[in-house]
Amino acid sequence: MKNRKVVLVGTGFVGMSMAYAMLNRGGINELVLIDVDKEKAIGEQMDLSHGMPYAPEKMKITAGDYADCKDAAVVVITAGIAQKPGQTRLELTLTNAKIVKEITENIMASGFNGIIVVASNPVDIMTYVVSKVSKLPKGKVIGSGTVLDTARLRYMLADYFKISSKNIHAYILGEHGDSSFVPWTHAYIGCKKVLDVMKDNNHSIEVLDKIHESVWKAAYEIIEKKKATYYAIGMALNRIVRAILDNENSILTVSTYLDGKYGEEDVYIGIPSVINKHGVVDTVELELTKEDQVKLDKSCNVLKEINKEIVEKLGLC
Ligand code: NAD
Numbered sequence: 001m002k003n004r005k006v007v008l009v010g011t012g013f014v015g016m017s018m019a020y021a022m023l024n025r026g027g028i029n030e031l032v033l034i035d036v037d038k039e040k041a042i043g044e045q046m047d048l049s050h051g052m053p054y055a056p057e058k059m060k061i062t063a064g065d066y067a068d069c070k071d072a073a074v075v076v077i078t079a080g081i082a083q084k085p086g087q088t089r090l091e092l093t094l095t096n097a098k099i100v101k102e103i104t105e106n107i108m109a110s111g112f113n114g115i116i117v118v119a120s121n122p123v124d125i126m127t128y129v130v131s132k133v134s135k136l137p138k139g140k141v142i143g144s145g146t147v148l149d150t151a152r153l154r155y156m157l158a159d160y161f162k163i164s165s166k167n168i169h170a171y172i173l174g175e176h177g178d179s180s181f182v183p184w185t186h187a188y189i190g191c192k193k194v195l196d197v198m199k200d201n202n203h204s205i206e207v208l209d210k211i212h213e214s215v216w217k218a219a220y221e222i223i224e225k226k227k228a229t230y231y232a233i234g235m236a237l238n239r240i241v242r243a244i245l246d247n248e249n250s251i252l253t254v255s256t257y258l259d260g261k262y263g264e265e266d267v268y269i270g271i272p273s274v275i276n277k278h279g280v281v282d283t284v285e286l287e288l289t290k291e292d293q294v295k296l297d298k299s300c301n302v303l304k305e306i307n308k309e310i311v312e313k314l315g316l317c
Contacts, residue, residue: 001245001277003073003114004029007064009103010079011035011044014119017234018076018241019048019061025238026057027245032064032072035079066106073114074241075107077130080120082228083219088178092121097310100126104133115279117240118255119144119233123176127255127268128307132316139279143255146172146270147236149180150253152215160211161197163189170194171253172215173270173292174299180270181295182212186286240275247277256280263293264300267307 004027008015011033022028035041041063049061062068069075080096100120107116116134118127118141127143134141149172158165170187174180187194198205222229243250256273258264261283272284288296311317 001073001247003071004245005032005072005074006030006241006245007032007034007069007072007075007107009034009075009077009107010120011037011041012078012082013228013230014082014233014237015076015078016044016048017230018078018119018237019044019234020051021234021238022241023048023051023055023059023061025242026055026059027242028059030060030062032062032068034064034066034068038063066110069107069110069112072112074117074244075112075114076117076119076237076241077103077126078119078237079103080126083121083223085224085227093125093306093310094313096120096122096126097129097314100129101133101314101316104130108134115140115142115244117142117144117237117244119237121176122306124255124268124270124303125306125310128303129310129314129316131257131268132311137279138257138259139281141257141268142240142275142280143268143270144176144233144236144240145255145268146174146176146180146253147240148233149176149215149270151232151236152218153182153212156211156214157187157189157194160207161189171272172212173253173272174296175303176255176270178216179295179299179302180216181292181299182208183286183288183292184208185289185292243275244277244279249274249276249281251275251284254280256283258283258300261285262288262296264296267300267304269296269300269303 033041045063120126123143131141154165154168255268273280274282
Protein backbone atom coordinates (compact mmCIF):
# COMPACT_ATOMS: atom_id res chain seq x y z
CA MET A 1 0.00 0.00 0.00
CA LYS A 2 1.25 3.49 -0.82
CA ASN A 3 -0.55 4.99 2.14
CA ARG A 4 1.35 3.78 5.19
CA LYS A 5 0.07 6.31 7.71
CA VAL A 6 -1.05 4.88 11.03
CA VAL A 7 -2.84 6.70 13.85
CA LEU A 8 -2.60 5.33 17.37
CA VAL A 9 -5.31 6.33 19.87
CA GLY A 10 -4.15 5.56 23.40
CA THR A 11 -0.46 6.09 24.16
CA GLY A 12 -0.36 3.81 27.20
CA PHE A 13 1.70 0.66 27.69
CA VAL A 14 0.00 -1.31 24.90
CA GLY A 15 -0.11 1.47 22.33
CA MET A 16 3.50 2.54 22.89
CA SER A 17 4.73 -1.07 22.80
CA MET A 18 3.16 -1.28 19.34
CA ALA A 19 4.73 2.06 18.37
CA TYR A 20 8.14 0.88 19.59
CA ALA A 21 7.77 -2.38 17.64
CA MET A 22 6.87 -0.34 14.53
CA LEU A 23 9.89 1.93 14.85
CA ASN A 24 12.19 -1.06 15.27
CA ARG A 25 10.69 -3.00 12.37
CA GLY A 26 10.18 -0.14 9.88
CA GLY A 27 7.63 -0.05 7.08
CA ILE A 28 5.41 2.70 8.52
CA ASN A 29 5.85 6.15 6.96
CA GLU A 30 3.97 8.14 9.51
CA LEU A 31 2.69 7.48 13.01
CA VAL A 32 0.37 9.93 14.76
CA LEU A 33 -0.10 9.62 18.52
CA ILE A 34 -3.40 10.67 20.11
CA ASP A 35 -4.29 10.51 23.80
CA VAL A 36 -6.81 12.22 26.05
CA ASP A 37 -3.69 13.13 28.03
CA LYS A 38 -2.10 15.37 25.38
CA GLU A 39 1.08 15.96 27.39
CA LYS A 40 1.64 12.21 27.55
CA ALA A 41 1.25 11.89 23.78
CA ILE A 42 3.81 14.71 23.28
CA GLY A 43 6.24 13.12 25.75
CA GLU A 44 5.90 9.73 24.04
CA GLN A 45 6.42 11.36 20.63
CA MET A 46 9.64 12.99 21.84
CA ASP A 47 11.00 9.89 23.53
CA LEU A 48 10.22 7.58 20.59
CA SER A 49 11.54 10.02 17.98
CA HIS A 50 14.92 10.19 19.73
CA GLY A 51 15.44 6.52 18.80
CA MET A 52 15.20 7.37 15.09
CA PRO A 53 18.96 7.34 14.36
CA TYR A 54 19.03 3.66 15.34
CA ALA A 55 15.84 2.66 13.48
CA PRO A 56 16.03 0.82 10.13
CA GLU A 57 13.91 3.46 8.36
CA LYS A 58 12.63 6.97 8.90
CA MET A 59 9.18 7.13 10.49
CA LYS A 60 7.53 10.52 10.92
CA ILE A 61 6.14 10.63 14.46
CA THR A 62 3.80 13.37 15.63
CA ALA A 63 1.47 13.98 18.54
CA GLY A 64 -1.77 14.91 16.83
CA ASP A 65 -5.53 14.96 17.00
CA TYR A 66 -8.51 13.29 15.34
CA ALA A 67 -8.29 15.43 12.17
CA ASP A 68 -5.13 13.39 11.43
CA CYS A 69 -7.27 10.27 10.94
CA LYS A 70 -8.76 11.66 7.71
CA ASP A 71 -6.07 10.26 5.39
CA ALA A 72 -4.75 7.42 7.57
CA ALA A 73 -4.68 3.85 6.25
CA VAL A 74 -5.13 2.33 9.70
CA VAL A 75 -6.23 3.63 13.09
CA VAL A 76 -5.35 1.47 16.09
CA ILE A 77 -7.36 1.93 19.29
CA THR A 78 -5.58 0.95 22.49
CA ALA A 79 -7.20 3.54 24.73
CA GLY A 80 -9.05 2.57 27.82
CA ILE A 81 -8.69 1.47 31.34
CA ALA A 82 -6.44 -1.55 31.83
CA GLN A 83 -7.43 -4.72 33.66
CA LYS A 84 -6.75 -4.52 37.40
CA PRO A 85 -5.42 -7.50 39.42
CA GLY A 86 -8.26 -9.99 39.96
CA GLN A 87 -10.59 -8.13 37.59
CA THR A 88 -12.03 -10.01 34.61
CA ARG A 89 -11.95 -8.42 31.17
CA LEU A 90 -15.72 -8.39 31.10
CA GLU A 91 -15.89 -6.23 34.24
CA LEU A 92 -14.12 -3.49 32.33
CA THR A 93 -16.78 -3.45 29.68
CA LEU A 94 -19.06 -0.47 30.15
CA THR A 95 -16.28 1.98 31.09
CA ASN A 96 -14.22 1.09 28.05
CA ALA A 97 -17.27 0.90 25.75
CA LYS A 98 -18.07 4.56 26.50
CA ILE A 99 -14.46 5.55 25.82
CA VAL A 100 -14.30 3.55 22.60
CA LYS A 101 -17.66 4.92 21.37
CA GLU A 102 -16.48 8.51 21.81
CA ILE A 103 -13.13 7.79 20.13
CA THR A 104 -14.85 6.12 17.14
CA GLU A 105 -17.19 9.09 16.71
CA ASN A 106 -14.16 11.39 16.65
CA ILE A 107 -12.31 9.19 14.15
CA MET A 108 -15.31 9.03 11.79
CA ALA A 109 -15.96 12.79 12.07
CA SER A 110 -12.56 13.33 10.39
CA GLY A 111 -13.81 11.66 7.20
CA PHE A 112 -11.72 8.51 7.86
CA ASN A 113 -12.34 5.63 5.47
CA GLY A 114 -9.59 3.14 6.29
CA ILE A 115 -9.32 0.17 8.64
CA ILE A 116 -9.73 0.29 12.41
CA VAL A 117 -7.82 -2.19 14.55
CA VAL A 118 -9.08 -2.48 18.13
CA ALA A 119 -7.14 -3.78 21.15
CA SER A 120 -8.99 -2.18 24.09
CA ASN A 121 -10.54 -4.82 26.33
CA PRO A 122 -12.79 -6.74 26.36
CA VAL A 123 -11.64 -6.65 22.77
CA ASP A 124 -14.40 -8.66 21.05
CA ILE A 125 -17.05 -6.42 22.59
CA MET A 126 -15.13 -3.20 21.91
CA THR A 127 -14.73 -4.27 18.28
CA TYR A 128 -18.52 -4.78 18.07
CA VAL A 129 -19.04 -1.28 19.51
CA VAL A 130 -16.57 0.28 17.02
CA SER A 131 -18.35 -1.51 14.17
CA LYS A 132 -21.78 -0.25 15.32
CA VAL A 133 -20.61 3.33 15.80
CA SER A 134 -18.38 3.63 12.70
CA LYS A 135 -20.78 1.85 10.31
CA LEU A 136 -17.70 0.86 8.30
CA PRO A 137 -17.95 -2.40 6.32
CA LYS A 138 -17.58 -5.25 8.82
CA GLY A 139 -14.21 -6.42 7.44
CA LYS A 140 -12.74 -2.96 7.96
CA VAL A 141 -13.15 -3.20 11.71
CA ILE A 142 -10.78 -5.76 13.18
CA GLY A 143 -10.19 -6.76 16.80
CA SER A 144 -6.87 -8.15 17.99
CA GLY A 145 -8.96 -11.18 19.01
CA THR A 146 -6.88 -14.19 19.97
CA VAL A 147 -3.74 -13.15 18.06
CA LEU A 148 -1.94 -12.65 21.37
CA ASP A 149 -3.38 -15.84 22.90
CA THR A 150 -2.28 -17.76 19.79
CA ALA A 151 1.25 -16.35 20.11
CA ARG A 152 1.34 -17.46 23.73
CA LEU A 153 0.15 -20.93 22.73
CA ARG A 154 2.74 -21.22 19.97
CA TYR A 155 5.48 -20.07 22.34
CA MET A 156 4.48 -22.58 25.03
CA LEU A 157 4.11 -25.49 22.58
CA ALA A 158 7.49 -24.61 21.05
CA ASP A 159 9.00 -24.67 24.51
CA TYR A 160 7.40 -28.05 25.32
CA PHE A 161 8.30 -29.78 22.04
CA LYS A 162 11.64 -28.00 21.58
CA ILE A 163 10.64 -26.97 18.07
CA SER A 164 10.79 -23.42 16.67
CA SER A 165 7.56 -21.49 17.29
CA LYS A 166 7.66 -20.70 13.55
CA ASN A 167 6.79 -24.36 12.92
CA ILE A 168 3.95 -24.51 15.42
CA HIS A 169 0.65 -24.15 13.55
CA ALA A 170 -1.86 -24.07 16.37
CA TYR A 171 -4.56 -21.52 16.99
CA ILE A 172 -6.69 -20.26 19.85
CA LEU A 173 -10.27 -19.53 18.86
CA GLY A 174 -13.16 -17.81 20.60
CA GLU A 175 -13.35 -14.94 23.04
CA HIS A 176 -10.08 -13.22 23.99
CA GLY A 177 -10.67 -14.32 27.52
CA ASP A 178 -11.69 -17.13 29.74
CA SER A 179 -13.85 -19.05 27.24
CA SER A 180 -11.21 -19.36 24.51
CA PHE A 181 -10.27 -22.85 23.28
CA VAL A 182 -7.78 -24.73 21.09
CA PRO A 183 -9.15 -26.93 18.30
CA TRP A 184 -6.43 -29.53 18.85
CA THR A 185 -7.53 -31.64 15.87
CA HIS A 186 -6.31 -28.74 13.69
CA ALA A 187 -2.99 -28.16 15.50
CA TYR A 188 0.24 -29.12 13.72
CA ILE A 189 3.97 -29.20 14.38
CA GLY A 190 5.43 -28.68 10.95
CA CYS A 191 3.24 -31.03 8.93
CA LYS A 192 2.39 -33.54 11.72
CA LYS A 193 -0.69 -33.34 13.91
CA VAL A 194 0.08 -32.39 17.52
CA LEU A 195 -2.27 -35.19 18.67
CA ASP A 196 -0.22 -37.74 16.67
CA VAL A 197 3.06 -36.39 18.05
CA MET A 198 1.67 -36.83 21.57
CA LYS A 199 0.47 -40.37 20.84
CA ASP A 200 3.64 -41.50 19.08
CA ASN A 201 5.77 -40.27 21.97
CA ASN A 202 3.48 -41.64 24.72
CA HIS A 203 2.79 -38.16 26.06
CA SER A 204 -0.41 -37.65 28.02
CA ILE A 205 -3.04 -35.55 26.20
CA GLU A 206 -3.67 -33.81 29.54
CA VAL A 207 -0.43 -31.90 28.96
CA LEU A 208 -2.19 -30.03 26.15
CA ASP A 209 -5.01 -28.96 28.47
CA LYS A 210 -2.41 -27.74 30.96
CA ILE A 211 -0.68 -25.73 28.23
CA HIS A 212 -3.98 -24.12 27.23
CA GLU A 213 -4.71 -23.35 30.87
CA SER A 214 -1.32 -21.65 31.16
CA VAL A 215 -2.20 -19.57 28.09
CA TRP A 216 -5.51 -18.22 29.37
CA LYS A 217 -4.11 -17.72 32.86
CA ALA A 218 -1.03 -15.89 31.51
CA ALA A 219 -2.65 -12.43 31.43
CA TYR A 220 -3.83 -12.80 35.07
CA GLU A 221 -0.40 -14.03 36.15
CA ILE A 222 1.49 -11.24 34.38
CA ILE A 223 -0.91 -8.56 35.68
CA GLU A 224 -0.49 -9.95 39.20
CA LYS A 225 3.29 -9.67 38.87
CA LYS A 226 3.80 -6.45 36.85
CA LYS A 227 0.33 -4.85 36.69
CA ALA A 228 -0.11 -4.96 32.90
CA THR A 229 0.76 -6.92 29.75
CA TYR A 230 2.03 -4.99 26.76
CA TYR A 231 5.13 -6.17 24.86
CA ALA A 232 3.58 -9.22 23.20
CA ILE A 233 0.29 -7.46 22.38
CA GLY A 234 2.35 -4.57 20.98
CA MET A 235 4.10 -6.99 18.64
CA ALA A 236 0.81 -8.69 17.77
CA LEU A 237 -0.74 -5.33 16.80
CA ASN A 238 2.28 -4.48 14.68
CA ARG A 239 1.85 -7.87 12.99
CA ILE A 240 -1.84 -7.17 12.19
CA VAL A 241 -1.09 -3.67 10.84
CA ARG A 242 1.69 -5.02 8.62
CA ALA A 243 -0.62 -7.73 7.23
CA ILE A 244 -2.91 -4.87 6.15
CA LEU A 245 -0.29 -2.45 4.82
CA ASP A 246 1.69 -5.16 2.99
CA ASN A 247 -1.51 -6.64 1.50
CA GLU A 248 -0.32 -10.02 2.80
CA ASN A 249 -3.41 -12.25 2.70
CA SER A 250 -2.10 -13.63 6.00
CA ILE A 251 -4.17 -15.81 8.31
CA LEU A 252 -4.43 -14.44 11.84
CA THR A 253 -6.93 -15.18 14.58
CA VAL A 254 -8.30 -11.65 14.72
CA SER A 255 -11.73 -10.79 16.07
CA THR A 256 -13.89 -11.12 12.98
CA TYR A 257 -17.56 -10.52 12.30
CA LEU A 258 -19.47 -13.77 11.85
CA ASP A 259 -22.57 -13.66 9.69
CA GLY A 260 -23.43 -17.34 9.46
CA LYS A 261 -20.02 -19.02 9.40
CA TYR A 262 -19.50 -21.53 12.21
CA GLY A 263 -23.30 -21.36 12.66
CA GLU A 264 -22.97 -17.99 14.39
CA GLU A 265 -24.05 -14.50 13.49
CA ASP A 266 -23.86 -10.89 14.64
CA VAL A 267 -20.81 -11.33 16.81
CA TYR A 268 -17.11 -10.41 16.58
CA ILE A 269 -14.90 -13.25 17.80
CA GLY A 270 -11.42 -14.72 17.33
CA ILE A 271 -11.48 -16.88 14.19
CA PRO A 272 -8.65 -17.57 11.69
CA SER A 273 -9.18 -14.85 9.09
CA VAL A 274 -7.51 -13.74 5.88
CA ILE A 275 -6.19 -10.17 6.11
CA ASN A 276 -5.03 -7.86 3.33
CA LYS A 277 -5.25 -4.18 2.41
CA HIS A 278 -9.06 -4.40 2.44
CA GLY A 279 -9.11 -5.71 6.03
CA VAL A 280 -10.62 -9.11 6.76
CA VAL A 281 -11.59 -10.55 3.39
CA ASP A 282 -12.38 -14.13 4.38
CA THR A 283 -12.50 -16.52 7.32
CA VAL A 284 -11.11 -20.03 7.47
CA GLU A 285 -13.98 -22.32 8.35
CA LEU A 286 -12.60 -25.33 10.24
CA GLU A 287 -14.59 -28.48 10.75
CA LEU A 288 -14.86 -28.41 14.54
CA THR A 289 -15.45 -31.43 16.75
CA LYS A 290 -18.80 -31.43 18.58
CA GLU A 291 -17.02 -30.42 21.81
CA ASP A 292 -15.19 -27.54 20.13
CA GLN A 293 -18.38 -26.29 18.44
CA VAL A 294 -20.03 -26.26 21.90
CA LYS A 295 -17.10 -24.21 23.21
CA LEU A 296 -17.37 -21.73 20.33
CA ASP A 297 -21.13 -21.42 20.79
CA LYS A 298 -20.57 -20.81 24.50
CA SER A 299 -18.00 -18.11 23.72
CA CYS A 300 -20.37 -16.48 21.21
CA ASN A 301 -23.32 -16.61 23.60
CA VAL A 302 -21.31 -14.93 26.38
CA LEU A 303 -20.29 -12.14 23.98
CA LYS A 304 -23.70 -11.71 22.33
CA GLU A 305 -25.42 -11.26 25.68
CA ILE A 306 -22.97 -8.56 26.72
CA ASN A 307 -23.02 -6.91 23.26
CA LYS A 308 -26.81 -6.61 23.55
CA GLU A 309 -26.58 -5.07 27.01
CA ILE A 310 -23.83 -2.62 26.02
CA VAL A 311 -25.49 -1.58 22.77
CA GLU A 312 -28.69 -0.83 24.72
CA LYS A 313 -26.84 1.09 27.43
CA LEU A 314 -24.98 3.17 24.82
CA GLY A 315 -28.15 3.82 22.83
CA LEU A 316 -26.76 2.15 19.69
CA CYS A 317 -29.76 -0.07 18.89
P1 NAD B 1 -2.77 2.32 29.89
O1 NAD B 1 -3.57 2.79 31.05
O2 NAD B 1 -1.30 2.23 30.00
O3 NAD B 1 -3.09 3.22 28.62
C1 NAD B 1 -4.36 3.61 28.25
C2 NAD B 1 -4.22 4.96 27.58
O4 NAD B 1 -5.52 5.32 27.06
C3 NAD B 1 -3.79 6.07 28.52
O5 NAD B 1 -2.66 6.74 27.98
C4 NAD B 1 -5.01 6.98 28.62
O6 NAD B 1 -4.69 8.34 28.81
C5 NAD B 1 -5.65 6.71 27.26
N1 NAD B 1 -7.07 7.07 27.22
C6 NAD B 1 -8.04 6.85 28.14
N2 NAD B 1 -9.20 7.38 27.72
C7 NAD B 1 -8.98 7.92 26.51
C8 NAD B 1 -9.79 8.62 25.57
N3 NAD B 1 -11.08 8.85 25.81
N4 NAD B 1 -9.21 9.05 24.45
C9 NAD B 1 -7.90 8.84 24.17
N5 NAD B 1 -7.08 8.18 25.03
C10 NAD B 1 -7.61 7.74 26.18
O7 NAD B 1 -3.39 0.89 29.49
P2 NAD B 1 -2.69 -0.23 28.61
O8 NAD B 1 -1.97 -1.18 29.47
O9 NAD B 1 -1.99 0.41 27.47
O10 NAD B 1 -4.01 -1.01 28.07
C11 NAD B 1 -4.84 -0.39 27.10
C12 NAD B 1 -5.98 -1.32 26.75
O11 NAD B 1 -5.48 -2.48 26.07
C13 NAD B 1 -6.76 -1.85 27.95
O12 NAD B 1 -8.12 -1.89 27.67
C14 NAD B 1 -6.20 -3.26 28.13
O13 NAD B 1 -7.07 -4.12 28.82
C15 NAD B 1 -6.04 -3.65 26.68
N6 NAD B 1 -5.19 -4.82 26.40
C16 NAD B 1 -5.59 -5.61 25.39
C17 NAD B 1 -4.89 -6.75 25.07
C18 NAD B 1 -5.39 -7.62 23.94
O14 NAD B 1 -4.88 -8.73 23.73
N7 NAD B 1 -6.35 -7.18 23.19
C19 NAD B 1 -3.73 -7.09 25.79
C20 NAD B 1 -3.32 -6.22 26.83
C21 NAD B 1 -4.07 -5.09 27.14
